[in-house]
Amino acid sequence: MGERTRNVIDIVSLTKRYGRTTGVEGLDIGVGEGEVFGFLGPNGAGKTTTMRCLVGLLRPTEGRVRVLGRDPFTEHLRLAPSLGYLPGELRLYPELTGRETLRLLAALQGAPARLQDELCARLGLSGPDLDRPVRAYSRGMKQKLGLVQALQHEPELVILDEPTEGLDPLVQETFYALLEEVRAAGRTVLLSSHVLPEVQRTCGRVAIVRAGRLVTVGAVAALREARARKVRLTFADGLGRRPLGGADRWSPDWHGDQAVLMIPPDRTVAVLRELLALPVRDVTVEEAGLDEAFLDLYRNHRSGQDDRSDHGGRDTGSDPGEGKPP
Numbered sequence: 001m002g003e004r005t006r007n008v009i010d011i012v013s014l015t016k017r018y019g020r021t022t023g024v025e026g027l028d029i030g031v032g033e034g035e036v037f038g039f040l041g042p043n044g045a046g047k048t049t050t051m052r053c054l055v056g057l058l059r060p061t062e063g064r065v066r067v068l069g070r071d072p073f074t075e076h077l078r079l080a081p082s083l084g085y086l087p088g089e090l091r092l093y094p095e096l097t098g099r100e101t102l103r104l105l106a107a108l109q110g111a112p113a114r115l116q117d118e119l120c121a122r123l124g125l126s127g128p129d130l131d132r133p134v135r136a137y138s139r140g141m142k143q144k145l146g147l148v149q150a151l152q153h154e155p156e157l158v159i160l161d162e163p164t165e166g167l168d169p170l171v172q173e174t175f176y177a178l179l180e181e182v183r184a185a186g187r188t189v190l191l192s193s194h195v196l197p198e199v200q201r202t203c204g205r206v207a208i209v210r211a212g213r214l215v216t217v218g219a220v221a222a223l224r225e226a227r228a229r230k231v232r233l234t235f236a237d238g239l240g241r242r243p244l245g246g247a248d249r250w251s252p253d254w255h256g257d258q259a260v261l262m263i264p265p266d267r268t269v270a271v272l273r274e275l276l277a278l279p280v281r282d283v284t285v286e287e288a289g290l291d292e293a294f295l296d297l298y299r300n301h302r303s304g305q306d307d308r309s310d311h312g313g314r315d316t317g318s319d320p321g322e323g324k325p326p
């Protein structure tokens with residue numbers, strides 16, 4: 001915390017409703033200068049909603065957001081030069097060429113697109129590609145164009161909604177290198193992703209949201225340490241499933257004479273002490289994978305899901321700016 005000098009993003013009690021549907025509710029997140037911050041959560045958790053509030057496309061229903069100290073909804077134009085945004089669903093003018101698109105977006109950003117040529121070259125958008133209308137672009141090419149426009153003006157804050165969607169592995173590597181350069185330059189990144197290794201690799205801290213609410217926020221390393229321990233017991237008597245006393249509350253998974261239990265790290269020693277009084281032939285203890293830990297957080301969503309009001313689609317929002325290109 002000490003090294004964070006000021007918050008580039010402040011989200012305070014943010015609630016956004018779409019009619020009767022809740023996008024996010026009571027969200028509090030702060031992102032400091034120079035952080036690469038990951039935003040994770042199952043589909044419909046509220047990541048895109050939050051990002052749209054941050055770039056001024058949506059007005060919060062309650063609470064407030066500040067980006068570089070400004071209200072992005074009312075001060076959108078003043079923020080534009082400092083803000084790069086890659087929307088999850090990039091909508092472009094199909095008749096414009098790639099080059100014209102980048103030029104238009106640079107004009108809207110109101111800052112020189114100093115990195116445009118370099119980014120196009122590194123992401124593999126060739127001159128002939130850039131002269132084609134974007135309607136003829138593949139999904140990956142559109143995503144590359146989206147990344148170029150988000151980064152071309154060297155913004156202080158880059159907000160990327162699922163940036164590696166549709167990119168091939170080589171281009172993904174280039175993207176990670178670009179992210180690292182942004183971070184090394186002390187600029188700030190907020191990115192959403194469903195790709196856990198990507199988050200592990202690129203982000204210092206992550207927030208996990210579920211059903212519009214913050215589940216947890218913390219350093220990726222801390223989340224790793226909080227992972228459950230996977231305890232595997234093999235019984236000496238060859239008999240299978242049996243009562244395990246207090247350890248049964250951790251729902252053992254039985255495979256013949258082996259039981260596998262996922263136990264929170266602070267309980268592991270106590271549970272093992274109890275279990276080892278049984279006729280155990282072998283025991284192994286390992287950390288659950290980060291993916292298992294996250295999947296657990298995702299899965300727990302199921303119980304809360306029914307609280308949400310149902311809705312037929314995502315296009316009922318009436319906020320200005322919805323659906324316009326970035």
Ligand SMILES: Nc1ncnc2c1ncn2[C@@H]1O[C@H](COP(=O)(O)OP(=O)(O)OP(=O)(O)O)[C@@H](O)[C@H]1O
Pocket residue numbers: 018021022023024041042043044045046047048049050088311313314315316317
């Ligand atoms: N324009 C809209 N009109 C009505 N409901 C919407 C609209 N946009 C989002 N929602 C709803 O708000 C909730 C949060 O959606 P959001 O798109 O922010 O989630 P997300 O975390 O980005 O999901 P995903 O991982 O699927 O992209 C969902 O229930 C979604 O259906």
